[in-house]
Amino acid sequence: MASRWGREGIAAPGVRHERRLVVRGVRKGLRTASGEVREILADVSFEVAPGELVAVVGPSGAGKTTLLRTISGLLAPDEGEVRYGGEAVDDVPAWLSIVFQDYSKSLFPWMRNLDNVALALSGMGRHEREQRAAGALERVGLGAFARSYPWELSGGMQQRVALARALCGEVSVLVMDEPFASVDALTRTQLEDEVLRLWGEMGFSAILVTHDVGEAVYMADRVIALSSRPARIVGEVAIDLPRPRDHLATRQDPRFGQLYGEVLALVEGVGRPAAGGAPLPGPPAAPAVPPARHRQEEGDLP
Numbered sequence: 001m002a003s004r005w006g007r008e009g010i011a012a013p014g015v016r017h018e019r020r021l022v023v024r025g026v027r028k029g030l031r032t033a034s035g036e037v038r039e040i041l042a043d044v045s046f047e048v049a050p051g052e053l054v055a056v057v058g059p060s061g062a063g064k065t066t067l068l069r070t071i072s073g074l075l076a077p078d079e080g081e082v083r084y085g086g087e088a089v090d091d092v093p094a095w096l097s098i099v100f101q102d103y104s105k106s107l108f109p110w111m112r113n114l115d116n117v118a119l120a121l122s123g124m125g126r127h128e129r130e131q132r133a134a135g136a137l138e139r140v141g142l143g144a145f146a147r148s149y150p151w152e153l154s155g156g157m158q159q160r161v162a163l164a165r166a167l168c169g170e171v172s173v174l175v176m177d178e179p180f181a182s183v184d185a186l187t188r189t190q191l192e193d194e195v196l197r198l199w200g201e202m203g204f205s206a207i208l209v210t211h212d213v214g215e216a217v218y219m220a221d222r223v224i225a226l227s228s229r230p231a232r233i234v235g236e237v238a239i240d241l242p243r244p245r246d247h248l249a250t251r252q253d254p255r256f257g258q259l260y261g262e263v264l265a266l267v268e269g270v271g272r273p274a275a276g277g278a279p280l281p282g283p284p285a286a287p288a289v290p291p292a293r294h295r296q297e298e299g300d301l302p
């Protein structure tokens, strides 16, 4: 894997585990209400190295959520296997956490944020659970909101609570299904940076499903593109942009535009652009806002 902090060689916190996640030959069909079995995943194989951040992009309805549910042990593959360091994944394992798109469905409105986070912890006394949950909320900048309820927070803050819950245990693999799709564009840039910061600090591997090619290129070490249903991998692009990344500098880097074009070409089914060929459409302009960390320093939470 490329150094997570890129070419500058800025001291990288250690990756905490040495296991690879292996998805091999996975096929999955789902039964519709009329009883017909529809093929969703057709022979999907890829690996995620320890500490690697892999983004998965593909058309709507391709089977991305089905793929994540299969990787997470929520669905059993019809054929093929998911293994982690040799261990078969056949139930949601303790080392894996999932963040879904819709935070309003993943947080219980009648429970304080602290208790929502503590739900992920078991096998310890109440005091320790609460301490750990409070620490996880601190880590996402919500220490002051531990005693509040989710409905007292903005959408972006609620998704941070969901993130704190996902990361409060001993997580080696974080799986995210369009985690920023329900928040506004400015909050989205903040949350992207928040996840990158936590990933850098905590050393977990991550799989990020997103519709947003720019987000995939901005965040990932590698982007995998899926075909429309039944999903197959149509190609992948290694993202060699330096880290740490920054919304203004990274998105203005000419290399960002090239990589964006390569991924978009895969998603749109036109393959990799030929060298010297016609230029592909460029990425959206960098957001006209200061990087998230500046706003966070000013205490302006979403």
Ligand SMILES: Nc1ncnc2c1ncn2[C@@H]1O[C@H](COP(=O)(O)OP(=O)(O)OP(=O)(O)O)[C@@H](O)[C@H]1O
Binding pocket: 030, 031, 032, 033, 038, 040, 058, 059, 060, 061, 062, 063, 064, 065, 066, 067, 229
């Ligand atoms: N429980 C189910 N039973 C039958 N078909 C299903 C079920 N869940 C999903 N599907 C079908 O599987 C296909 C893939 O769905 P999936 O949710 O995995 O796609 P997706 O790539 O995540 O889409 P989106 O980008 O819109 O989130 C869709 O055609 C959907 O209709």
Ligand SMILES: [Mg+2]
Binding pocket: 064, 065, 066, 177
């Ligand atoms: Mg989906």
